[in-house]
């Protein structure tokens with residue numbers, strides 16, 4: 001991940017733009033988020049990462065004043081969000097998860113409306129809108145109906161709409177979902193550029209995206225923040241966790257092997273990555289900073305199961321994310337079940 | 353307030369972006385024109401038969417009363433069909449396109465949103481009404497003499513009635529995600545209000561008073577007759593404020609701290 005290092009560093013004395021104090025949100029009996037707290041400084045890019053239903057959208061909606069938290073307070077620029085919503089909302093640009101668009105308007109009309117709504121003074125309006133249109137690459141579609149645009153362009157219009165009014169805080173909910181790879185790269189570049197000048201909060205369930213664009217990551221699961229920090233910090237905090245890859249023969253004895261591996265002290269999780277012809281590839285997460293490889297090979301030898309390969313590797317951020325999210329919830333219930341489908345094979349460090 | 357105006361302007365324009373708006377305008381113009389022509393022709397036949405009598409008798413027949421009172425009373429019926437089609441878009445359309453989330457996070461207050469929606473609809477309705485002014489010119493051209501005050505009062509009453517119906521439609525559309533449901537429910541409630549007027553006719557004594565006090569049509573009728581009664585205006589203003597307030601409560605409901 002070193003090649004993806006951020007281009008800038010947030011000044012430690014930069015003012016705090018957004019402060020969230022232990023907010024919770026309940027929908028009837030369902031608790032969508034619980035006790036979420038964090039701070040975002042000027043010029044910082046914060047990423048929410050979490051699986052479906054983690055509560056990212058709910059958190060973001062509270063930040064934008066769409067609905068208030070059941071408990072807790074949001075401070076924007078030192079003012080409580082519920083106190084003077086109109087002025088505070090002027091400071092926030094928001095791209096919702098489902099890009100909301102007036103499909104029967106032209107792109108230029110829509111942006112005009114956004115400018116009027118956000119109180120952009122008339123004399124700057126033209127130049128400001130032009131700047132945004134250029135920035136989002138919308139020059140060619142200005143006079144098209146929004147409803148006739150492709151998904152990528154709609155996303156851009158959504159982004160442009162959020163940028164109108166020079167908001168100090170920009171909040172983007174899954175800005176790249178549903179785009180093709182080329183568009184994703186373009187939009188990410190745009191986001192990174194935008195993050196240089198203002199406070200940016202984005203949500204995503206794609207880890208590389210978050211670690212690439214964000215200065216700080218907040219991993220959410222089931223409505224709680226389960227880990228936070230820079231991608232380096234997250235990796236460091238789990239440094240003593242190792243992963244061991246094993247390729248064994250005699251596939252029919254897989255369950256037996258799974259059994260004694262799980263029983264081994266220090267093994268947190270065993271998942272099946274791949275099963276091919278007579279071979280099974282396994283991945284072990286080892287909690288303590290100890291080398292279990294000798295013990296494992298001895299076990300295989302004593303049971304006369306062919307051990308074709310054994311290798312240890314450091315966890316990548318992707319694996320940390322999965323580990324945190326999965327260990328939170330699925331560890332107990334899934335202990336007996338193989339979890340091969342949860343680890344994407346190509347992400348394993350050099351598994352071949 | 354500025355926010356409400358901006359929103360109203362957007363909504364007004366959006367009626368012309370869709371076929372609904374254009375079709376509504378055509379529908380209204382054709383029906384209104386038809387009614388008007390029939391009434392004028394009727395009057396012409398009537399006054400022709402009356403032409404055996406002296407001039408004063410013809411004069412006293414009252415062109416304004418004959419044409420405009422009936423015109424406005426009939427148009428009140430048309431409103432029952434027209435209003436649901438105008439108001440169904442108000443909130444339901446924004447919900448469908450998910451743009452309500454946008455409005456809620458733009459610097460609009462909830463009050464701005466409700467007023468903006470209401471004004472937008474009223475602007476569109478007034479726009480529909482505009483061409484009917486041509487009828488006035490037509491009558492003058494034919495040499496008829498009108499009671500300007502009565503016609504003006506008719507228009508005031510008609511707009512007040514429409515605004516009341518629209519405020520009700522706005523409330524219904526704030527409740528519903530679906531345009532069709534919104535239109536049907538509004539239509540149903542308007543029919544109930546119309547029936548109230550009937551019931552007032554059948555009932556006697558206190559009940560009759562009660563029903564006609566509630567019925568919008570009963571309050572509207574005086575306007576078409578050229579009678580200015582302040583209490584009728586108050587009724588309509590209250591009617592509108594009441595439903596706008598309800599609509600406001602509906603969209604404010606998302607602020608309630610569910611726990």
Ligand SMILES: Nc1ncnc2c1ncn2[C@@H]1O[C@H](COP(=O)(O)OP(=O)(O)OP(=O)(O)O)[C@@H](O)[C@H]1O
Nearest residue numbers: 027030032050051052053054055056057058059205
């Ligand atoms: N308006 C609502 N009414 C009831 N429950 C809701 C509402 N909005 C969200 N929830 C629930 O809150 C939880 C969190 O949802 P949320 O949309 O915040 O997740 P998310 O992290 O954005 O997921 P995704 O990655 O799928 O977008 C879910 O269980 C969801 O069903």
Ligand SMILES: [Mg+2]
Nearest residue numbers: 056057058097
């Ligand atoms: Mg979401």
